[in-house]
Amino acid sequence: KDGVRAFLTHALGDPRFNGHKWSRAGDDAISLMLNWLTGATIGLFFDLISDHALDEQFVYRKAFWAACFEKGAISEAWLALGKHIYNSARSHKELSHTYAKLECAYGNQAVLMMRIGQFILCDWSHSGKLRAWQRDWKNAPQLRQRRYQKEEFMGKGLPFPPNPRFGSKGAQDGSGLAHFGSDHSYWQGSAAAFLAERCGVQLSPEDWRPAP
DSSP: OHHHHHHHHHHHOOTTTOHHHHGGGOHHHHHHHHHHHHHHHHHHHHHHHTTTOOOTHHHHHHHHHHHHHHTTOEEEEEEEEOHHHHHHHTTOGGGGGGEEEEESSOTTOEEEEEEETTEEEEEESTTOOEEEEETTSTTSOOTTOSEEEGGGGOSOOOOBOOBGGGTBOOBTTSSOBOOOOGGGTHHHHHHHHHHHHHHOOOOOHHHHSOOO
């Protein structure tokens, strides 16, 4: 799959930007390639972060978003990368159109942006929070940009509901959900409740628990 994706993006370009070159491939082929690019972008985020942030919580974050992707919920992903990570990413030439520069932030920070239904979710690296906005909000980050300021990801967003099943208190003030209690599914329980209530995406602990 990786080889086919790399060959086709080299030959025809990214279908999100070179749609005219992909027109004869048909809707099914375009949809499949977009899905491959989304999965590869999410994987690239965690591959890059593993070299710049020594934090065991990323095992849990990777498992959660991988489960969400496997459910078919994430229709597009985009990255904003600090200068150090951006330079590391340049070796992934076939994915060069899936990431942008993140200005006014530490060089080893990054943001994973995802479009899920009518919402934009952004997950910061390091100790950053998970935030969500409706796509049509003026302060919602827009995907497919080439450069971002960190303030674009700091605006007030939607609340994350509590999830009593996991003891998750959520984040009601719109300032974002901290990745607290990963090994007890605290933040995952709240994020899963958000996705279930607003996006119709059903995730269980069996889905988001990292492989042993």
